Amino acid sequence: MFLIKLNKVSKTQLSAFQAISVTSFTLVNADNEQDIQTLSNGTTLNLATLPSRNLNIRANTSPVQVPSVVFNLSGRQSTTKTENIIPYALFGDNNGNYNSWTPSVGSYTLKATPYSATGGGGTAGTALTVNFQIVDNNGGVITGSLKKWQPITIDFTGPPSSQSSVSPNPFLDYKLQVTFSHAATSKTYNVPGFFDGDGKGGASGNCWRVRFNPDESGTWKYAISFRKGTNVAIDLNQLAGSPVSIDGATGNFTIAPADATAPGFLRHGRLEYSNGLYLKCQDGSYWIKGGTNSPENFIALPFSNHIIDWKSGDPDWNNGQGKGIIGALNYLGSFNVNSIYFMPMNIGGDAQDTWPFAGPIVKSGSSGNDNVHYDINKLAKWEQIFSHAQKKGILLHFVLNEAEAANKQELDNATLGKERKLFYRELIARFGHHNALVWNLCEEYNYQLPIQPSMIKSWAQYVLDVDPYNHPVTVHNYGNPNTAWTPFLGDSRFSVTSFQYAGSTAGRGAEVESWRTKTSNAGRPLPICLDELRVTTTSNMIIQRKEILWPTYFSGGAGLEYYFGSLDQSLQDFRPYEPLWTWTWYARKFMEENLPFWQMQPNDGLLTAESTAFGGGQVFAKTGEVYAVYLPNASLGGTLNLTGVPGVFQQRWYNPRTGAFEGSMKTVTGGGNINIGTAPSSNTEDWVVLLINSAVIVRNKEILRNKGS
Structure with missing residues (x-):
């Protein structure tokens, strides 16, 4: 299609104009000269969904003809252009055939100014400025801040399903994997995705979602693998099943540098094993844990006593049901408590009130429970809890099995089978994007129904095979660790300890020192963390301070968590233990502000x-x-x-x-x-x-x- 050339505007004609202005911009397909859309301020243009990648931008004026228009484009690409004859095109034209521009992904600002004489001479009229963004996402909708260390979400439109669907099961018989590659560094992550109903917590829909935590600024590319087949989700073979729907789609996005004012771990980055005796934030300092081991059913409790700690603008759901638990995180964060220990599945355990499955569930445990369909609404609430914890600088200590035999047997009768593999995959896909978390494979793995170390190692291997971020993995023991934890010495699959000690409190420092030496001699020095430290009374809190807290830190221990005995599953108010939170922070503060503790020895x-x-x-x-x-x-x-x-x-x-x-x-x-x-x-x-x-x-x-x- 060709446009008819119009003559230049004469000075006589111009004198009749009351005013001149640029009124709008139009995005044009340079392949066929067809208008695509109006380019308004704040527009996001997706190259993957536009009718062509060969584009141009036309300025529309009042009156239709003006002597000249001067363009200034800045941002990802920049250029200037002066046009004297319509169409006034940013990249020019040849007798009405628009010249082609294929934009780079990024942000842009475009300004066009009309002038009363040719060549940008005379008097300037009313200019128009718009800001717009170019993305290249094939079917994916990206949300998030697009900053380093702040997770983004990409939603794809896939096959419709429901959390109760059986054939196919959207959790088990589809497998969404998205490979993210950094354009400059070639760093690559293979991230598991998941079925998320309608994307808003609803059980049914066609939303297939992936969450990714970028650890580099700059341009990231992604490629989608979407496969279908029986139990394909838990198959580590990337080619298992057959490709369907959005398989093969690609896209990219640009990440800005880290925000130095971001809260909690969004500023410091991923907490990781540092080949030494302390974990370290990738863009921050070495880290010492001072957290709570109770309640182990943290994510199931309403924490009504902490509603007063909820603040306007904090997450909430169901008209106030989320205020207590979010308030509890606010309270803990205000005392610099930096870790919470919790179980995402305690069927057959103590509290019997937490699981991610859609149900129905026999709380005491049953081989007939449906453990392969997931409660999308509940998991959406968990994500809000976990995201808020990260902003408060609180590590997520996921304990994936409870000590009781019925809980250990709930998934595949305590083996690494279909249910357990899917359980691991769903948790990693939905929550592995958080910067600070630890996968603890089992509380008291050697208690009641002892799980053999070889099985624990196979669980660890599967978790690491699925987790793209290589988060620290550990296992908790019952009684003296000198026997129970020795099988894991030197094993590269384990990055931190989770020790429970039997006997008196006074010898904890010596045990920490002993295990620092043991792990170092085994060729993989580990951060030594003590968990389930029993607190009962006010006087006991003082003993904790004198016999455990300071001796642990000054023996080179990397962290500890407190357990509140008989109140464990019913604890909904952290205030009675305020002295302990305060003293623990004072100890951590002393270490962090005054000592190069990662270089020190007991x-x-x-x-x-x-x-x-x-x-x-x-x-x-x-x-x-x-x-x-x-x-x-x-x-x-x-x-x-x-x-x-x-x-x-x-x-x-x-x-x-x-x-x-x-x-x-x-x-x-x-x-x-x-x-x-x-x-x-x-x-x-x-x-x-x-x-x-x-x-x-x-x-x-x-x-x-x-x-x-």
Whole structure:
């Protein structure tokens, strides 16, 4: 189709115009000169769904003819163009045949200004500016902030189904996998997708969804694999089944750099194994856990006492039913509790109130339960809970089996069969995009119905085969870990411990030190975490602080979680344990703000002459640079052996009960035994002594000064 050329506007004609303006933009198909659509401010153009990728943009004016129009395009691509004859086309034309432009994916700003003379001369009229975005998504609708470390969701229109459909079962007999590849780094993730009903929590629909967490800024490409076949979802063979529907579709999107002001883990990035004794956020620091082990049925409880902690703008559902649990996360986050331990399936266990299945379910456990159809609405609520936790800096400690025999047998009679594989896949597909989580394969794996270590390893392998992000995997033991956890030493499938100890509390520090050595000697040093630490009374909380909390951290332990005994499954108010949350934060804060703890080693033998109450003192040191001493009872002070360690050290006292340094700083000289001296006050209570080499302080100040410049 050809357009008829019109003559240039004469000066006489122009004088009759009251005003000139650009009134709109039209997107044009350069293959056939046909108009596609009006290009309005905020428009998103999807190259994959447009009738052509060969485009142009026309400016429409009032009056229809003006002497000239000057274009300015900026953004992903930029250009300027002056047009004197209609059609006023951004990329020009040849006798009405539009020149072709295939845009790059990204954001753009287009401004067009009419002028009263040719060549952009004379007086400028009223310009028009629009912002628009180009994407290339073949059938996928992308939502999310499009920033590094902030998950995005891509929805595809696939075969309609329902969460109760049997033939085919949308969870088991379809397999959506999406491969994401970074254009510049070639980093690739093969991410499992899932059936999500109507995409809004409804059980029926044609929404097939994938969630992806980008760990690089820049352009990402994706390619869809969509297969159908009996049990194809749990088959690790990428070519299992046959291709259907949206298989082969592709797309891309652009991710902006990380937001330095984003909350929680959205700022710090994925928490991962760092080939050492602490987990580390990929774009942040090394991490120490201080969390709650109770209630183990966290995601099933209403937490009515925490409704008052819910804030306007927080997630909610069913007219207030979500306020309690979201409020509980707000409360925990306000005390810097950074981990919650919970079970997504406790059928046949203690509380018998949590499962992701559509049901009906026999709570006490039954081989007749339908464990291959999932409750889409419930899982949508869980996603809101987990997303809010991540924003509060709270790790998700998924415990995938409970200790009781009936729970262990609920999925495939405790084997790695169809139900268990699908359970793992659904949880990973729906929640694996979160930055900070741990897959704990089984609570007390060696209790009641002992699961053999070889089976635990096979479970771990399947989880890692499905999880594209390689989140840390662990298993929890019953009783003394020296026997129960030894089979996992040196196994690359396990990235952190989840220890339960039998016996007294006073020996925990020594056990942590022993296991740091064991895992290191086995060739895979692991972060040593203690879970299910029993808290019963206020006095017991003090014992926890003196015999477990500080000794664990100062022995090089990477974390701990507290368990509240008989209140475990009914705990709905965290306030009675506020001193414990406070003291745990004070300990973590001391470590994070004052110590290069990931470089330090326990060395209790350096301390003598201290009180032996509560197991005696603890020393955590980076030889020659930093020494931290914990005294559960400071009445006798103590002697620190710095023989052979020259230098001048600054010594300060830190109060574990207030989270502050107290008293005046003093200077001590190394090279021999140092008398720690007397605490600033309450010397029969617990205190921390910090000694830092003055040369280190000067060096650190210089580093900070250079960073500032």
